[in-house]
Amino acid sequence: MKALCWHGANDVRIGNVPDPTILNPRDAIIKITSTAICGSDLHILDGYIPSMKEGDILGHEFMGEVVELGSAVKNVKIGDRVVVPFTISCGGCFFCQRDLWSLCDNSNPNGWMAEAAMGHSPSGLFGYSHMFGGYAGGQAEYARVPFADVGLFKVPDGLSDDQVLFLTDIFPTGYMAAENCNIEPGDTVAVWGCGPVGQFAIKSAFMLGAERVIAIDRIPERLQMAKEQCGAEIINYEEIDAGEAVKEMTGGRGPDSCIDAVGMEAHGTGPMAMYDQVKQAVRLETDRPTALRQVILSCRKGGHVSLAGVYGGFLDKVPFGAAFNKGLTFKMGQTHMHRYIKPLMEAVQQGKIDPSFVITHKLPLDQAPHGYEIFRDKKENCIKVVLKP
Numbered sequence: 500m501k502a503l504c505w506h507g508a509n510d511v512r513i514g515n516v517p518d519p520t521i522l523n524p525r526d527a528i529i530k531i532t533s534t535a536i537c538g539s540d541l542h543i544l545d546g547y548i549p550s551m552k553e554g555d556i557l558g559h560e561f562m563g564e565v566v567e568l569g570s571a572v573k574n575v576k577i578g579d580r581v582v583v584p585f586t587i588s589c590g591g592c593f594f595c596q597r598d599l600w601s602l603c604d605n606s607n608p609n610g611w612m613a614e615a616a617m618g619h620s621p622s623g624l625f626g627y628s629h630m631f632g633g634y635a636g637g638q639a640e641y642a643r644v645p646f647a648d649v650g651l652f653k654v655p656d657g658l659s660d661d662q663v664l665f666l667t668d669i670f671p672t673g674y675m676a677a678e679n680c681n682i683e684p685g686d687t688v689a690v691w692g693c694g695p696v697g698q699f700a701i702k703s704a705f706m707l708g709a710e711r712v713i714a715i716d717r718i719p720e721r722l723q724m725a726k727e728q729c730g731a732e733i734i735n736y737e738e739i740d741a742g743e744a745v746k747e748m749t750g751g752r753g754p755d756s757c758i759d760a761v762g763m764e765a766h767g768t769g770p771m772a773m774y775d776q777v778k779q780a781v782r783l784e785t786d787r788p789t790a791l792r793q794v795i796l797s798c799r800k801g802g803h804v805s806l807a808g809v810y811g812g813f814l815d816k817v818p819f820g821a822a823f824n825k826g827l828t829f830k831m832g833q834t835h836m837h838r839y840i841k842p843l844m845e846a847v848q849q850g851k852i853d854p855s856f857v858i859t860h861k862l863p864l865d866q867a868p869h870g871y872e873i874f875r876d877k878k879e880n881c882i883k884v885v886l887k888p
């Protein structure tokens with residue numbers, strides 16, 4: 500089959516690889532009909548995710564048709580259309596039983612690598628390095644889905660791929676980011692980063708009762724989408740100081756909650772941003788926490804800070820004293836996908852949201868390297884790329 504393979508930093512190519520096969524009774528094989536490139540794939544492209552190997556297949560946002568089933572998978576049939584959550588979860592462990600699906604204890608065969616770095620291992624992830632299980636991703640014609648009896652969600656008739664594809668990651672991720680803000684009626688939420696997850700965080704914040712959402716970015720087309728499609732008030736941080744502006748827009752008090760939908764490769768202005776660029780480039784710092792610093796300094800006292808952008812390692816000069824003295828509550832983590840897919844699929848079915856609004860580019864799988872390039876460099880007004888195998 501054809502698949503998008505990683506060959507090194509800034510080197511991804513379409514190659515021919517062996518078809519996946521059933522390895523365990525709980526596996527399924529999916530013929531992929533739609534797959535997307537995610538902001539967190541760019542961290543791999545840029546070479547910031549360790550334990551990648553030459554030839555690894557990327558992609559963790561994919562859906563398709565069931566073509567082969569292990570003997571233990573009874574919840575779906577051959578031919579069903581399904582979406583696949585990007586986190587791999589067993590359904591039976593301590594964490595899965597407590598609805599903490601992205602912390603599954605049984606889905607990362609390389610858990611020891613993550614334990615060495617983090618103390619414990621989170622769940623395995625599709626297409627996201629060997630530290631997270633070394634699973635082949637879904638930017639391909641076919642994929643093997645382990646624990647398919649809990650990891651496949653049937654798509655109801657009448658919904659298109661474009662409407663449900665983002666249930667595999669970015670819609671639930673934006674939704675959990677907003678849910679982690681403990682939004683109360685009348686609240687103001689500020690969202691740093693208007694990439695696809697940021698857009699869904701804005702929409703979700705309104706769905707959960709926020710009165711105002713302030714969105715911060717530097718890319719005009721993203722800000723325009725945040726304003727026109729999602730109803731946010733917008734700040735371009737290259738034109739004005741976002742920290743000051745957010746404070747002013749909230750009468751000096753600061754937003755009730757702040758979402759960092761940027762993560763480890765933040766851009767920024769000023770000497771701190773320069774410091775991070777240099778330290779990360781020479782690998783003295785794994786993450787550039789520009790957005791996180793501003794989030795902590797901007798959030799109102801006693802407010803909630805929600806982290807949806809991916810962090811991988813160690814952060815420098817995070818104003819932890821400010822976080823402590825302002826009594827902030829932090830919530831973060833990979834999304835507990837299996838908790839959200841059904842209710843959010845229903846929200847799509849009921850017409851409360853149409854997630855396809857973020858798609859700016861549809862390309863054949865063959866053109867995936869080009870898709871990565873325009874998404875990374877924000878060329879052609881690219882916000883979200885969908886690939887069609």
Ligand SMILES: [Zn+2]
Binds near residue numbers: 540559669
């Ligand atoms: Zn993703």
Ligand SMILES: [Zn+2]
Binds near residue numbers: 588589594604
């Ligand atoms: Zn589990």
